[in-house]
Amino acid sequence: MATDATAADFLLRALNAHGIEFFFCNPGTDFPPVVEAFARAQKAGTPAPKPLVVPHENTAVAMAHGVYLVSGRPQAVMVHVSVGTGNTLNALIDAARDHVPILLLAGRTPITEGGAHGARSLHIHWAQEMFDQASLVREFVKWEYELRTPEQAADAVARAMELMLASPRGPAYLTLPREVLGGSVRSGAPPKPRAVPAAPRPDPAAIDELARMIERAERPLVIAGASGKTAAAVTGLAALAERFALPVVAMNPRYLCLPWSHPMHQGFQPAPLVAESDLVIVAENDVPWIPSREHPPADCPVVHLGADPSFARYPMRSYRNDLAIAADLPVTLGALDAALGRLVSPEDAKIAARRNRFATRAREIRRSWAEAGAKAGTFEVITPEWLSRCLGEALPADAIVFNEYPLLLEHCPRELPGCYFGLSPAGGLGWSTGAALGGKLAAGDKLVVATVGDGAYVFANPTACHWTAAKYGLPILTVVFNNERYGAVRRATLSMYGQGAAAEEDGRLLSDLSPSPAYEKVIEASGGHGERVEQPAELPAAIERAIRAVTRDRRDALLNVICRY
Numbered sequence: 001m002a003t004d005a006t007a008a009d010f011l012l013r014a015l016n017a018h019g020i021e022f023f024f025c026n027p028g029t030d031f032p033p034v035v036e037a038f039a040r041a042q043k044a045g046t047p048a049p050k051p052l053v054v055p056h057e058n059t060a061v062a063m064a065h066g067v068y069l070v071s072g073r074p075q076a077v078m079v080h081v082s083v084g085t086g087n088t089l090n091a092l093i094d095a096a097r098d099h100v101p102i103l104l105l106a107g108r109t110p111i112t113e114g115g116a117h118g119a120r121s122l123h124i125h126w127a128q129e130m131f132d133q134a135s136l137v138r139e140f141v142k143w144e145y146e147l148r149t150p151e152q153a154a155d156a157v158a159r160a161m162e163l164m165l166a167s168p169r170g171p172a173y174l175t176l177p178r179e180v181l182g183g184s185v186r187s188g189a190p191p192k193p194r195a196v197p198a199a200p201r202p203d204p205a206a207i208d209e210l211a212r213m214i215e216r217a218e219r220p221l222v223i224a225g226a227s228g229k230t231a232a233a234v235t236g237l238a239a240l241a242e243r244f245a246l247p248v249v250a251m252n253p254r255y256l257c258l259p260w261s262h263p264m265h266q267g268f269q270p271a272p273l274v275a276e277s278d279l280v281i282v283a284e285n286d287v288p289w290i291p292s293r294e295h296p297p298a299d300c301p302v303v304h305l306g307a308d309p310s311f312a313r314y315p316m317r318s319y320r321n322d323l324a325i326a327a328d329l330p331v332t333l334g335a336l337d338a339a340l341g342r343l344v345s346p347e348d349a350k351i352a353a354r355r356n357r358f359a360t361r362a363r364e365i366r367r368s369w370a371e372a373g374a375k376a377g378t379f380e381v382i383t384p385e386w387l388s389r390c391l392g393e394a395l396p397a398d399a400i401v402f403n404e405y406p407l408l409l410e411h412c413p414r415e416l417p418g419c420y421f422g423l424s425p426a427g428g429l430g431w432s433t434g435a436a437l438g439g440k441l442a443a444g445d446k447l448v449v450a451t452v453g454d455g456a457y458v459f460a461n462p463t464a465c466h467w468t469a470a471k472y473g474l475p476i477l478t479v480v481f482n483n484e485r486y487g488a489v490r491r492a493t494l495s496m497y498g499q500g501a502a503a504e505e506d507g508r509l510l511s512d513l514s515p516s517p518a519y520e521k522v523i524e525a526s527g528g529h530g531e532r533v534e535q536p537a538e539l540p541a542a543i544e545r546a547i548r549a550v551t552r553d554r555r556d557a558l559l560n561v562i563c564r565y
Contacts (some may be wrong), residue, residue, distance in 0.1 A: 007150035008037035008181050011105075012048040014157035014190040015252060020103075021077045022067065022441065023049040024060040026087075028080025029122055031106025033182035049076065049141035052472060053068075056464035057084050057433040061091035064102045065440025066402065069421050072230075073436075074145065074164055078105035085137060085173075091461075094424035095171050096140035097309070098226075101164035101559045103157070103416040108146065108175040137173045142166075144173040150183035150470035154190035167328065168307040199328035201305065202335050210281075210303055211339035213323075214244065217274045217279035218350075222248040222373040223270055225285030227329055228255030230526070231417035234508040237283065238262055243337065243346040245355035246281075249273060250263050251288055253409070254422040260413035261366075263359040268409060270294060281301070284329055285424055286311050288319065296320070305332055368411045379517050381564040382536050384481060388412045391449070391479065394543045399447040400439050404432035405488075406481035406563075407451040430459030433478055437465060447477065447551055454482040454513055462519070469556040475549050478523070478558040479543075483565050484514040528556035 012035070015023065027035070041048040042101035057079045064075035079088055085106045089386050095102050109129040109362040112119040120126065123140045132138075134144040143163040147156055160172040186355070213470045214220055222241065228234045230496060234256060241264040249270050250257040274280060280296050282288045284306040289295060296302060309324040311317050324334055344351065355486045373389035384406055392412035399413065401407065404423045414420040421439070423431055436450035452460065457480050469475060489511040493502050502509055520530030529549035539561065546557040 005185050005187065006033055006037065006182050007147065007153040007176075007185055008033035009040060009191060010185050010464050011152075011157065011176075011181070012041060013046070014039050014154035015049050015076055015103075016047045017154075017190045018048045018157060018161045018193050019073060021073065021564055022063050022064075022075060023051045024051045024054055025051060025079040026054055026057045026079050026084060026103040028084060028107060029124070030081055030109070030176070030181070031078075033118070033178065034078065036182075040320045046397065051237045052468075054464065054468050056461040057087035058091045058418055058459075059437075059461055059464045061088050061095060061102065061104070061437035062431050062434025062460075063441065065091065065095050065098070065100050065345070065431070066421075066435030066440075067442045068102070069435065069440075070400065070418065070439045070442035074101040074103065074161065076103045077106075078107060080132050081109050081128050082136070083128060085133065089136065089140075089427040089429060091434070092137060093140050093426045094428040096313075098424040099169045099425040101161075101169045102169065103160050103164060104141070104171055104173045106133070106173070106175050107181070108177040116179045118182040121224045122257045133175055134173055137171075140171065141173045142170040144175075146175040147177065147180050150185045152182055153181075153185065158191050158194055162196060165196040167197070179281045182398050193325045194557040199331070200326055200328035202325050202332045204335070206323060207332070207335045207339050210323060210325070211322045211336060211343055213279055213301060213303070214281075214336075214340060215343045216248070219273075219277050220279040220281065221273050221277040222246050222276070222281045222283055223285055223288040224248055224250050224257035224283045225252055225288070227283040227285075228253070228257045228417060229442055230330060232330035233333065234258065236330045236337070238558075239504075240333050240337045240340075242355075243344075244340055244344070245326070245351045245358060247273060247354075247361075248359045250361065250409075251285055252425070253420075253423070254424065254508055256335065256417055256420045257283075261408070261415060263355075263362050265362060266358065266419060267365050281305065282319070286314065286317070291319075293391040307327060325457050364483075369559075373411045377536055379536060382539060382561055383532070384563060384565055385411050386536055387479070387481060387539065387561055387563060390543055391451070394540065394547060395449065396447055399449055400443055401430040401449045401451060402436040402439060404429065404450070404452045404456045406453050426533045429456045430461065431461065432456065433460040433465045433476075433509055435485045436476045436478070437468055437474050440469075440476050441472070443455065445549065450476060452478065452480055452521070453487060454480055454484065454516060455486045457519060462522050463525070466523050466556055466558075470526045470528070475528075475537055475544050475550045475554050478556075479546075480519055480558065481563050482516055482519065482560055483563045484512070484516045486511040486563065515535050516562075523556055523558040527557065529553070530557060530558045532562070534562045 159244040302320040377388035388408040388411035440448040490507040523530040549557040
């Protein structure tokens, strides 16, 4: 017998059954069944995700991304039909390239022009319809579907979750026509979550082959990138590198790959080590080196490790690949540690000599970083090196940093797994402030920091971010490295035309963002703490005041730091 329960009711029940704690949303005229379902759940005391209204779709998806990075739990976001989906694309592409399982739900313009409950009732319902709404996102989701009948609601959620969480993880997209979403469902319980296929295990023969390659190598090198997704991966790589004296370079790291102080951590650029290597092991890194600048010797074997070591969704990627092991990285590292232990002792003379050599090199590198950072403090202007150093000295060890390019990890030591996250390799700007808000939602009392350039801060829709922080009590520290330009555009121009006409104006053409707004005033509109900092000597005290505002006063804070670079 039919009941008055709707597809929207079952949608919320299914999300809750699958562990979805938050429902990030930017609503529109397709949301009435969802609004009613939340109201019913609250009135009846039925468990449901916590709804959070976020006034920009890009911010909502970035928040979901940030929650996942800190918690490891999949997230859900719902937006308004075609136009709302369009506004998510920047952040959705970031999530896709970062293998983040976000279920993106979107309304779909009512199908019927009259008669049905929920049929078209506004003039926009004609213009907002698309022939193929999912075509907007299809290349960047693992699965997409449109709800056909109300009875499918719970099953569609279960299917999405099943595929999102299979290795390698990623987003999914489900569209919800208003009439279907508001349609009645015969009584029943949402299905239990389905078993997710276990991540692939490494091939023992491939592990043994790699162990023999390492044993034979005189100059092995590990180039990591996104290897630190889990604490197990960080500790596994740290143990393997220490035991067998494997130098590690963190090239464009999006996670903490190794503790900053680890003796085998050789910095953040592969040169010159990659050119001297006789074995390169690439651990979860899509771009381990820039071929036009450096590369291994022609006879140097290259091995790729990771959930998707071939990066199958990249149209072109031509790095040498002599051995690829597709498996969960912590499991691979553990198996490799055991296989190496059967072949060679960590105290072998060759390994001991290599350990001493690279531990010495690591100390020398850090000494040079310290000297450069201290020297930057004597300049008349603030540089990224000085700002990064000051942050490194001020931040607690367990502070969580979301970096959208400008923070220099050489000068801002991070030691703990899960304390650092960088922008997705897709490079969709406007991510870190929203992601930091999501990280704060998951991290509780820990200090959460977003480091951004001034261009990326504008991309973040800052009024939406600061409003959200105030609305839900999510104080974070945003640090704007303000150089009044699109630095990446300028650098790219000068790298190609350093002697050309564009260089005559220091590459500022099409990258100039002056005059710079008073960004510190933007946060004040939502009750936050804002400061503009221009002098190097003023910076440490300003950072301390901002941290106190966040941690003691529970206020959102922003430093608009005028940098010259």
